[in-house]
Amino acid sequence: MRLIGVGVGPGDPELVTLKAVRVLATAGRVFVPVLDAAEVGRAEATVRAHAAHARIERLVFALNERSDTARRERYWDAAGSRVAQWLRETGGTAAFATIGDPNVYSTFGYLAQTVRDLLPHVAVETVPGITAMQAMAAASGTPLVEGTEPLMLLPLARGVSPLREAVAGDGTVVVYKGGRHLPEIGAIAAEAGRDGLYGEHLGLPDERVGRLSDMDASGPYLATVLLPARRERRGGKL
Structure with a gap:
């Protein structure tokens, strides 16, 4: 089981690294963060140039929440549980696409921590992106x-x-x-x-x-x- 945080840059599909393209093209599931499950977010719009749409799954986060900690953490828990469920059922590799870099002010850090708590043996990696x-x-x-x-x-x-x-x-x-x-x-x-x-x-x-x-x-x-x-x-x- 592997969870890979993939930086997809600022939004231009041409500013995605070759390694990121390979991971997005081969991962069993590519999760993307959104504010609304009915809308295509910036990360997903970039990913769509490099991954089959059928393998993309949206995870809703309170990305613009600044004060309600409990609300923010409920979304982290729900997203982490969904990723952990997919990993547990498949034993495969999941990617999480984030604009910019997954280690620079990214939602990926919170997701990875949540998944690790649920699946202590999961391997977590990151692919850097252009900030x-x-x-x-x-x-x-x-x-x-x-x-x-x-x-x-x-x-x-x-x-x-x-x-x-x-x-x-x-x-x-x-x-x-x-x-x-x-x-x-x-x-x-x-x-x-x-x-x-x-x-x-x-x-x-x-x-x-x-x-x-x-x-x-x-x-x-x-x-x-x-x-x-x-x-x-x-x-x-x-």
Whole structure:
């Protein structure tokens, strides 16, 4: 029995690694996270380019729940029980597709822990995927880091206060899950003398990338903000 978390990147089927494609094509079942069982989520839309639709199964998660811990955990338990049931009945290999990377702010970690509790002998693996910050750097033509620059990744679903300290440094700062705080993020960046880049729907046909200072409204939950380190000359950070 194996459970493999597969990173499928930001949404573009061409940004899925060869290893991920192989696992998606050969796994007995490919589970995908959704908010609504009747809708195709971003992970599933990507998987459909690489796996037979008949082997795809949706698992409902409270992906946008921020306060009701009990509700969130009920969905984790239900999803984990379903995956464990399939593994127990078949003894096969199940894949769980997640946008981005399965080890970076991913639902897969909670699912894997739940399945391990139910099936202690299950083998759990992950296949890394391209993250939103990498897709953002590519789409904007901006190096994430150079030389000795540090890189800080901040999730701001609960507020922008951690950003003030982060932008005071000289490294690159990437903001995830901050779409609804976009005006505040822009203001903090401006106070620190920085202008960054904003991206939404990365890797999708309606991808949008532009200057942070040009954005005057909130964005989607999965929006990405990239605040590059200050660079005065080529190789200056070596």
